[in-house]
C-alpha cells in the first residue's frame with residue numbers, strides 16, 4: 001500500500017469511528033492497513049511493537065527497526081560481574097515478536113527521518129513510509145575528553161561491554177583498585193551504579209581480598225535507596241568501598257587508566273566510566289531533543305507524541321517526562337503509547353488518565369537484593385506525569401527473599417516484552 005492510500009484509509013476511518021474503546025477493530029484492515037514503524041527493539045520498542053499488534057487485533061502493520069539480532073538486557077547485567085549470571089542468559093531474540101505477533105522485524109539502523117513526508121531512511125538503503133512513528137533508541141553517551149570506550153568500558157549497555165568488564169575484573173591484580181564514575185542524574189536505572197559498586201565489592205571480597213572499589217559520584221549524594229547503599233558501603237563492604245560524592249569526571253587517560261576529576265586524579269587497575277547520558281542519536285539529530293538541556297525529547301505524556309513533530313512518538317530512556325529512565329517503566333510507557341497510537345489512528349483521543357509504574361531490584365551481594373518502586377499518574381493541571389506519593393516504596397535493606405523475587409520480577413518483565 002502506498003502512503004496516499006494509507007492516508008485515505010485513515011481519513012475514512014476517522015470519519016467512521018468516534019472515541020472507540022480498545023481493542024480497536026479496523027473494518028477495512030484486510031484490504032488496507034495503517035503502518036506504524038518502531039525504531040529500537042529494547043524494553044520500550046519491543047513492548048510497543050508487540051502491543052500494537054495485539055491491541056489492534058493484528059490490523060495494524062508494525063515494522064520494528066533494530067540493528068542487532070539479539071537484545072542483551074542491561075537489567076540483571078551487573079550479576080555478570082560477580083559471576084551470578086552469564087551474558088548469554090540475558091539475550092533475547094525477536095523471533096517471537098515476528099512469529100507469534102506478526103511484527104515485521106527489519107535488521108537495520110534508522111539514519112534519517114522526514115516528518116513532512118512521514119518516511120524513515122535506513123542504513124540498508126530502504127526508505128519506509130509510516131502513519132505513526134515510535135522512537136525508542138535508548139540513550140547515547142556524551143563524550144569525555146580522553147575517554148576511549150573500547151579501553152575504558154562503560155558496560156552500561158549490555159552484551160560485549162559487560163562480558164569484557166567481567167574479564168577485566170578477573171584479571172585485576174590482588175590489592176588493585178576498581179574505580180568507577182557515576183554521571184550526574186538523570187541516567188538510566190537510578191540505583192544501578194550503586195548496585196554495581198556492591199556486586200563488584202562482593203566479587204573482590206570473595207576472590208581478591210585487599211582490593212578496593214572507589215566510587216566517584218558526580219551527584220552530591222547517593223541518589224536513591226540511600227540507607228541501603230550506605231549500609232552496604234559502610235558495613236557489608238567496610239574497608240572495600242570508598243564512596244566519594246560530588247566528584248565530576250573531567251577527563252580520562254584511557255591508556256594509563258586514570259580518572260581526572262574535580263578532586264584530583266585516581267589511578268585504577270580497572271577503570272569503569274559511565275558517561276553522562278542523552279537521548280539516542282536519531283532523536284537528537286532530528287531536532288527532537290527539545291528539553292531545556294537539549295538532552296531529552298519533550299513529549300505529551302498522554303500519547304508520548306513529540307512536542308516538536310507531529311506523528312512521532314518517543315518512549316523509553318530518550319523521553320523527557322521526568323519519569324525514571326528504566327526498563328520496567330519503559331515497558332509501561334510503551335503500552336500507554338501503543339494504546340494512544342491506535343486511538344489516534346482511529347480518529348479518537350488518547351486515554352486521559354494514564355498511570356505508569358517503575359521497579360528496580362538491586363543485587364547487593366551474590367544472594368541478597370533490595371528494591372525500589374514508584375507509580376506515576378497524569379496530572380491535567382501541569383500536563384505532566386507526577387509521582388503518586390503513596391506508591392513510593394523501598395525495601396528495608398537487602399535480603400535473600402528479595403534476591404529470589406528479583407528473578408521472578410525480571411522474568412515477568414522479559415516475557416511481557418519479548419515473549
Ligand SMILES: Cc1cc2nc3c(=O)[nH]c(=O)nc-3n(C[C@H](O)[C@H](O)[C@H](O)COP(=O)(O)OP(=O)(O)OC[C@H]3O[C@@H](n4cnc5c(N)ncnc54)[C@H](O)[C@@H]3O)c2cc1C
Nearest residue numbers: 040042043044074110137138189316317326327328360361
Ligand atoms: C546495570 C543496569 C541495571 C538496570 N536495572 C534495572 C532495573 O532493575 N529495573 C529497570 O526498570 N531498569 C533497569 N535498568 C535500566 C534499563 O535497562 C533501561 O532503562 C532500559 O533498557 C531502557 O529501555 P529502552 O528501550 O528505552 O532502551 P534500550 O534498552 O537501550 O534499547 C534501545 C534499542 O534501540 C536500538 N537503537 C538505537 N538507535 C537505533 C536506530 N537509530 N535505529 C534502530 N535501532 C536503534 C538499540 O540497538 C537498542 O536495542 C538497568 C540498567 C543497567 C545498565
